[in-house]
Amino acid sequence: MPNPDMPSYSDDGNREYFNTNKESNSNVPISHNILYEQEIPHIHIVRGGSSSVEINVGDIPIMAQFDSGAKITIISTNINEKLNRKPSRVQDVQMKLADKDLTVKGFITKPISMKLGSQTFKERVYVAPISNDMLFGHMTFYTI
Numbered sequence: 001m002p003n004p005d006m007p008s009y010s011d012d013g014n015r016e017y018f019n020t021n022k023e024s025n026s027n028v029p030i031s032h033n034i035l036y037e038q039e040i041p042h043i044h045i046v047r048g049g050s051s052s053v054e055i056n057v058g059d060i061p062i063m064a065q066f067d068s069g070a071k072i073t074i075i076s077t078n079i080n081e082k083l084n085r086k087p088s089r090v091q092d093v094q095m096k097l098a099d100k101d102l103t104v105k106g107f108i109t110k111p112i113s114m115k116l117g118s119q120t121f122k123e124r125v126y127v128a129p130i131s132n133d134m135l136f137g138h139m140t141f142y143t144i
Helices: 077-082 138-143
Strands: 008-011 016-023 029-036 043-047 050-057 060-067 074-076 089-096 103-109 112-116 119-123 126-128 134-137
Touching: 050 134, 060 077, 074 077, 077 126, 089 126
Parallel strands: 060 134, 074 126
Antiparallel strands: 008 016, 016 029, 043 050, 050 060, 050 112, 074 134, 089 103, 103 126, 112 119
16 A cells, blocks of 8 residues: 555656645645656766766766765866866865865865756856865755
8 A cells, every 4th residue: 555645656658757745734735746857867886875976067077976975066176177168266265174184275166057967057166186076065966
């Protein structure tokens, strides 16, 4: 028996729908029928507890590693240098590394265009000399 508190899914062959039936504070049922297109970004498992996704930053396709503990998104200085249209600096910053007692110098940019699957969005990013192309912070993920 389906759980009435859990969303249900349907598929008409071309599109997938997400349905919920919940009650509002005034005990009036709320029904959502949200259409999801079939294009879903492919997520790669890098190692235990870590995953990455293909994303375009500006005009460059890269692999962005999810960092669920980070509130910010950081792109490497190497990727920033490769961008045809480099975003303007907003502020110089020093960032403390989570697993080490070190700080790195970097800067914050004006919003830069990014594309994840079929979703295009603009977000400010931090630029720093990191080994990954991009560390995708959880706050950016929620803005998509």
